[in-house]
Amino acid sequence: MKRERFFALVAAVSVVLAGTGAAMPFADEGPFLVAQPDAIVGTPAAGGDRILWIELATVPEFALFGDRAIHAYNTTSGTATLIRSRAANARSPDIDGDLAVWEEERGTTTDIVLYNFRTGTVSALHTAALQHNPRVSGSRIVWEEGFDGERGIRMYDMTTGSLYGLSTGKNDCFAPDIDGTTVVWVEQSDRDAYAIVSADLVSGRRDVLGVPSVPVSPRIDGGRTVWEDEGLIQLASTEDGVTTLTREPAPRSGAIIGEAIVAWSEEGRIICHDLSDGQTTRTGKRQASTKPAILDDGIAWVDEGNGGVLSIRYQPFASPHPGGLQVEPAAVVTPVSMGTQGGRIREGECAWYALDVSPGTTGISLDFSWEIVDESLSCTLIGPGGAVFRFTDSDDEAMDARIRVSVTSPAGIIPGRWYCAVSGESVREDVSYAIVWYESATGR
Known part of the structure; x- marks a missing residue:
């Protein structure tokens, strides 16, 4: 499957999205x-x-x-x-x-x-x-x-x-x-x-x-x-x-x-x-x-x-997400299909990416990393149903300039276009980052 199916750069804007980590999603608007x-x-x-x-x-x-x-x-x-x-x-x-x-x-x-x-x-x-x-x-x-x-x-x-x-x-x-x-x-x-x-x-x-x-x-x-x-x-x-x-x-x-x-x-x-x-x-x-x-x-x-x-x-806070959706840190991800993208970002900037999820997909995982541990970046996932999840370096219990999280549902996560927004929370100059998506589906 081509990489372009997984990632398409949508836009870059000078705003930091509000949100949350795995267990406690904030609304997509605010503060x-x-x-x-x-x-x-x-x-x-x-x-x-x-x-x-x-x-x-x-x-x-x-x-x-x-x-x-x-x-x-x-x-x-x-x-x-x-x-x-x-x-x-x-x-x-x-x-x-x-x-x-x-x-x-x-x-x-x-x-x-x-x-x-x-x-x-x-x-x-x-x-x-x-x-x-x-x-x-x-x-x-x-x-x-x-x-x-x-x-x-x-x-x-x-x-x-x-x-x-x-x-x-x-x-x-x-x-x-x-x-x-x-x-x-x-x-x-x-x-x-x-x-x-x-x-x-x-x-x-x-x-x-x-x-x-x-x-x-x-x-x-x-x-x-x-x-x-x-x-x-x-x-x-x-x-x-x-x-x-x-x-x-x-x-x-x-x-x-x-x-x-x-x-x-x-x-x-x-x-x-x-x-x-x-x-x-x-x-x-x-x-x-x-x-x-x-x-x-x-x-x-x-x-x-x-x-x-x-x-x-x-x-x-965001409203409870539908369909038994579980979002949690993932120490290890198991890839079936993969797409990669990256770039450089400054404080106050936000880069958007999109992932098209097929029907029947029960889980997707995100591996987001950047080059300098002292810099503070975040990523926000926005699902087709409006569920919003924001992650920072501490959400996977390791301050290592890397965020690994999984979105799963036994009934299948909502198919369609998911968005990922990468934000420069606190960056001295600019910092290089990389994103890798992993997708898994029932029966694969």
Whole structure:
């Protein structure tokens, strides 16, 4: 079979496609610009189809005394909302369902402020002590209360109107999070001794999930808790103990969990780890993307561009692909037919190729390689049915300037023209690459 059947150069454009790796496909559109604030306070929060963040107030008279503004963006409707234009030293936003919370200075103390998206109302939760780092799940809000060194964990249930003290003893407790009826926080028992405590609100059971070496901010979802410690990402549950998701220490921050996805920032890129199959995917700009937040249908983060210009970006996930299609790293490929093409590419460029797949084909494999390990390239597969899969060097678990992946389905993959887009993610000058396709079919 002639090589031209497998590859035809379609176009070359100056755009980098968004997408994903094997286990967690991103949509073919995005990332989308949500906002360009002058300065973002802390990390954005996300929940459902909303992104919530705090920025410095832009109106000059509002910029005095630490005034800040609370903003939200709905990814479904594509609309932005200014929730509060003047909030004294507001910080630590969180969101769940129709409820958003944050801390805000009110008079001589710090209180928790609540916003209901459904009713559009703002209210405050006040206690006699300073309140910091609120987190919300359903009708329950938890926070740390008091001064450093003597903080305790408190909870308010909006359904019952009850206020609870969750931490006991004289230890300093801080950085809480809540998911349903489980609360986690960090407890410091000595100068350099920390423990991540999990408390079940129903049974009263308490467990130590881990003992980080430094203060951390654990995040919980679905009964699993994540945090970063000494450059490693840790995942823990009361049933399974602690699992280290990363192999080697690296500059990592902002670990967060949502559904079956753990995300963090690593050396200025956003890393998404799929807990269902252990695959990881990179997105965002190299050396510029931090502070991830997970929505139901995508992920948001903060980019810092040239001159310190900030932006909030949102990348939706792709819809589940049809027909039992499986896309996964392939350490070894078994060729039946083969076609090869290659070229040179610069940062920001994208070269397109096409592969015509015959009816009855149950699998195709891609072997994509380039000449310099330090350069960052990606390839994106787009199927005739609209399925999109994006791969980077780490997706086959080997940083070797080579990506080998397979697309298979026992019922046969969708026949027709498949496209492959090669993108220069981070390239110093230009880099040479090569692509080899392997095709297999039932009965061959």
